[in-house]
Amino acid sequence: MQTADNKPAMTRLTYLEALVQAQIEEMERDERVVLMGEDILVFGGDTVVQRFGNNRIWNMPISEGSFTGLAIGAAINGLRPVLDLTTASFIYLASDQIINQASKLRYMTGGQIDIPIVFRCCMHSVGAKAAQHADRPYPFFMNVPGLKIISPTTAADIKGLMKSAIRDGDPVLVFEDPRLWPLKGDVPTDPDHLIPIGKADVKREGNDVTLVAIAGAIRPTMEAVNALAEESISVEVIDPRTLKPLDHETIKSSVAKTGRLVVVENGHRVCNVGAEIAAVMAEEAFDLLKRPILRVCAPDIHVPFSPALEKDFFATKERIITAVLRLL
Amino acid sequence: MLRIRRFEEEGIRQFNGGKIPGPFHSSVGQEAAIVGACLALRYDDTVTGTHRSHGHPIGKGAHLNALMAELMGKEDGICKGRGGSMHLADRSVGIISESAIVGGGIPIATGCAFGAKVRRIDQVTLCFFGDGAVNQGTFHESLNMASLWKLPVIYVCENNGFAITTSVAQSHGQPDIALRAAGYGMPGVTVDGQDVSAVYTTTAEAVTRARAGDGPTLVVANTYRFDEHDFRLVIPGEPYRSIEDVEAHKRDRDPILLYRTRLIEEGVNDQSLRAIEYEVAKAVKQAAEFALSSPMPRPETLPDYMFNSPLPGHCGPAAGQHRIDRHANC
Numbered sequence: 080m081q082t083a084d085n086k087p088a089m090t091r092l093t094y095l096e097a098l099v100q101a102q103i104e105e106m107e108r109d110e111r112v113v114l115m116g117e118d119i120l121v122f123g124g125d126t127v128v129q130r131f132g133n134n135r136i137w138n139m140p141i142s143e144g145s146f147t148g149l150a151i152g153a154a155i156n157g158l159r160p161v162l163d164l165t166t167a168s169f170i171y172l173a174s175d176q177i178i179n180q181a182s183k184l185r186y187m188t189g190g191q192i193d194i195p196i197v198f199r200c201c202m203h204s205v206g207a208k209a210a211q212h213a214d215r216p217y218p219f220f221m222n223v224p225g226l227k228i229i230s231p232t233t234a235a236d237i238k239g240l241m242k243s244a245i246r247d248g249d250p251v252l253v254f255e256d257p258r259l260w261p262l263k264g265d266v267p268t269d270p271d272h273l274i275p276i277g278k279a280d281v282k283r284e285g286n287d288v289t290l291v292a293i294a295g296a297i298r299p300t301m302e303a304v305n306a307l308a309e310e311s312i313s314v315e316v317i318d319p320r321t322l323k324p325l326d327h328e329t330i331k332s333s334v335a336k337t338g339r340l341v342v343v344e345n346g347h348r349v350c351n352v353g354a355e356i357a358a359v360m361a362e363e364a365f366d367l368l369k370r371p372i373l374r375v376c377a378p379d380i381h382v383p384f385s386p387a388l389e390k391d392f393f394a395t396k397e398r399i400i401t402a403v404l405r406l407l
Numbered sequence: 408m409l410r411i412r413r414f415e416e417e418g419i420r421q422f423n424g425g426k427i428p429g430p431f432h433s434s435v436g437q438e439a440a441i442v443g444a445c446l447a448l449r450y451d452d453t454v455t456g457t458h459r460s461h462g463h464p465i466g467k468g469a470h471l472n473a474l475m476a477e478l479m480g481k482e483d484g485i486c487k488g489r490g491g492s493m494h495l496a497d498r499s500v501g502i503i504s505e506s507a508i509v510g511g512g513i514p515i516a517t518g519c520a521f522g523a524k525v526r527r528i529d530q531v532t533l534c535f536f537g538d539g540a541v542n543q544g545t546f547h548e549s550l551n552m553a554s555l556w557k558l559p560v561i562y563v564c565e566n567n568g569f570a571i572t573t574s575v576a577q578s579h580g581q582p583d584i585a586l587r588a589a590g591y592g593m594p595g596v597t598v599d600g601q602d603v604s605a606v607y608t609t610t611a612e613a614v615t616r617a618r619a620g621d622g623p624t625l626v627v628a629n630t631y632r633f634d635e636h637d638f639r640l641v642i643p644g645e646p647y648r649s650i651e652d653v654e655a656h657k658r659d660r661d662p663i664l665l666y667r668t669r670l671i672e673e674g675v676n677d678q679s680l681r682a683i684e685y686e687v688a689k690a691v692k693q694a695a696e697f698a699l700s701s702p703m704p705r706p707e708t709l710p711d712y713m714f715n716s717p718l719p720g721h722c723g724p725a726a727g728q729h730r731i732d733r734h735a736n737c
């Protein structure tokens with residue numbers, strides 16, 4: 080879909096609207112796509128029922144372990160489920176089925192079966208949810224072969240990547256940060272607007288330092304970058320968009336230019352994405368680095384309840400600025 | 408039944424000869440429970456099973472060659488040497504998975520039936536699991552969902568009385584497993600799992616209900632495993648079941664002997680039974696020869712079958728990208 084001046088037609092949507100639109104368009108395109116989740120019929124699902132009938136959207140009982148397996152079985156048998164696991168912390172209950180079944184069955188059967196399924200995991204990390212509702216568990220799943228993991232940060236990206244995930248033939252985990260939901264952006268109206276899984280995006284070009292920002296950490300990162308620009312410090316911002324497979328090349332090309340790297344994320348410190356990126360850079364791009372790699376992330380402590388303790392727990396603009404200045 | 412028995416016996420020979428790596432869980436003694444249930448299915452119905460996986464595909468009509476080759480980890484194995492003894496899934500006869508995570512296949516079977524319901528096809532799914540798996544949360548959660556949505560699934564518990572060494576009496580608050588069905592609002596039936604006709608009749612009724620849209624059934628087939636839990640397992644201390652009990656079952660409760668006797672009583676002539684026995688022996692011998700002569704998978708095929716839709720940077724797909732790149736994530 081193109082406008083007269085040959086630019087793709089755009090519409091302005093929030094991240095959440097773009098995500099919902101991606102699901103609806105894919106349901107329209109492919110009758111095998113079904114939505115499943117707890118209380119899903121009430122939270123936005125009524126419009127889906129009006130449009131597609133009640134065979135395409137299913138309220139799940141509180142049985143994460145088994146409704147995840149049920150969705151996997153349905154994927155094996157001809158459906159393309161989008162399973163909303165609601166709060167990312169609940170994924171631990173579902174993890175046996177995701178890891179021992181979804182990620183492995185294709186390999187273990189020598190390719191006899193396929194599991195085209197999307198798991199939505201929302202990382203409601205802030206807002207006094209306390210530790211059992213605030214996790215960002217993507218690093219655990221990065222250690223599992225056979226899974227693809229995306230974490231888009233803009234409206235256009237979530238739409239294009241969500242569509243790619245639904246059309247993909249393998250299990251894909253989507254880690255959303257609800258703090259991105261209200262952000263507006265231009266989104267192509269083309270129903271085949273796809274963003275390939277596995278491709279990073281340079282969100283801001285710069286020369287002095289490379290900042291890799293993961294998921295919701297993009298917000299404080301952009302605030303920090305804008306503040307640094309006023310001090311004439313030029314920062315390049317990379318959003319991997321896909322955590323697995325990670326796009327090494329885009330990060331390496333940026334580091335080739337800046338020689339300095341900070342990874343910003345809201346995952347805990349030990350074995351997080353920053354640790355993986357640091358290892359990859361050490362192996363593949365050691366000579367490009369002028370300074371040590373730094374990580375701005377959550378500490379190895381549980382997410383606290385009290386706003387006073389929670390305030391500076393995750394990556395903040397100030398902590399990011401401090402890290403950048405340390406490298407210059 | 409005889410195909411399973413002879414396949415297992417040949418497997419054990421090959422196992423003892425060092426040709427089969429890993430654990431080996433034999434289905435000897437449980438053939439009637441497996442075959443009676445599978446016979447009630449249509450060719451396009453689906454099945455999930457367990458770590459005790461050899462009998463299920465054979466019961467559903469699988470060719471033996473690729474199964475035996477899989478036990479040996481060969482390239483021509485049904486799972487290309489990626490599954491092995493605990494995972495003999497043969498999709499061509501409807502076996503979609505054999506889960507060695509005890510209870511792990513129960514939600515998968517339930518979802519398979521859910522898929523059939525949403526797609527409005529009249530396929531049913533049969534889910535095999537052991538008495539041990541009944542104590543997993545997946546059993547409870549899955550039976551609830553199957554009942555709630557009247558899914559076309561038949562849960563068949565191969566109740567051999569033990570989960571490794573732990574008896575039903577030692578581990579079940581309600582040892583009558585079929586009674587659990589009532590708690591989920593579905594019928595629960597106990598059947599003599601050594602009587603292939605009885606298992607068939609009971610399962611066929613459940614299949615009819617499922618196909619008619621009347622929902623799931625729990626079938627508990629009481630059976631007995633003649634061999635040790637797993638041939639590699641050494642169990643220390645006092646035996647958890649008496650040798651006399653095992654011997655008595657082998658003598659009086661062998662499902663194949665019981666059925667053979669019954670067929671003779673019903674006037675089937677011995678000659679035709681011998682012809683079947685000969686055929687089975689031939690097929691098993693052929694399977695062993697096929698498996699022994701099949702090559703081992705080549706190391707460069709390690710990443711094959713990981714993905715349907717391969718991506719840059721991920722381990723290679725089946726389609727020709729066998730190279731392991733130094734810089735890839737492999």
Ligand SMILES: Cc1ncc(C[n+]2csc(CCOP(=O)(O)OP(=O)(O)O)c2C)c(N)n1
Pocket residue numbers: 458459507508509510536537538539540541567569570571636
């Ligand atoms: C989740 C899980 N826990 C424990 C085991 C170890 N294990 C393997 S088989 C088995 C016993 C299973 O008993 P049952 O379900 O009755 O099947 P059977 O072996 O008798 O056929 C156990 C405990 C496992 N494989 N998976």
Ligand SMILES: [Mg+2]
Pocket residue numbers: 537538539565566567568569570571
């Ligand atoms: Mg048992």
